[in-house]
Amino acid sequence: MGKGIGGHTRAHHGATDDWITPPHIVGALGRFDLDPCACIPQPWPCADTSYNLSDDGLAQPWAGRVWMNPPYGARAEPFLAKLAEHGDGVALLFARTETAMFHKHVWDKADALLFLKGRLYFHIRTERGRRAMPVVRRC
Numbered sequence: 594m595g596k597g598i599g600g601h602t603r604a605h606h607g608a609t610d611d612w613i614t615p616p617h618i619v620g621a622l623g624r625f626d627l628d629p630c631a632c633i634p635q636p637w638p639c640a641d642t643s644y645n646l647s648d649d650g651l652a653q654p655w656a657g658r659v660w661m662n663p664p665y666g667a668r669a670e671p672f673l674a675k676l677a678e679h680g681d682g683v684a685l686l687f688a689r690t691e692t693a694m695f696h697k698h699v700w701d702k703a704d705a706l707l708f709l710k711g712r713l714y715f716h717i718r719t720e721r722g723r724r725a726m727p728v729v730r731r732c
Contacts, residue, residue, distance in 0.1 A: 614639055614662045614685060615714060622683055626657025630664065630672060655679045673698035 613632050619625065619639045628635075629650030631643035639660045644650035651671055659682030663672040669686065676682050677698045688708055689695055699706070 612662065612665075614660075618685070618713070619660060622660070624658070625660035625682075627655055627659045627682075628661065629653065629655060629659065629675075630661050651675060658682055661685070667694070670694045670698065677702040 613636065616637050625640035626642060628638075628640035628643040631639065631645045631650075633645045633647070635643060635645070639662075641657075644653050655675065659676060659679060661672060661676055661682060662685045663669040665687070673684060673686075673694065674697075676684055684699075686695075686699070690700070
């Protein structure tokens with residue numbers, strides 16, 4: 594795989610896809626009806642209804658305003674495709690604007706884009722699973 598604008602040489606291959614969205618990010622965007630990519634466990638709700646990995650959010654019906662922090666890398670594409678088809682929601686993504694996935698499901702479908710300044714702090718579960726802790730998401 595070639596380097597993109599950000600100089601990334603490969604997709605994310607971390608130990609987890611459970612990068613819990615900070616509550617202030619979702620709170621600033623208003624109420625959401627559905628989160629099809631909720632973490633297990635989800636320490637705070639991002640939407641009124643949530644589907645996690647065991648629920649298979651892609652196979653479930655989507656209704657209303659969707660919040661989505663999809664799995665990273667190529668696993669995000671089917672979620673982005675479904676969100677674009679659904680037509681009402683917000684996705685939190687890496688700004689990999691040069692990728693085919695971004696062009697196909699974001700550039701040609703989104704009504705608006707917001708690029709955050711600086712690095713976003715996510716939350717992850719500690720190994721003991723007792724509390725969510727903030728971390729910097731690195732590629």
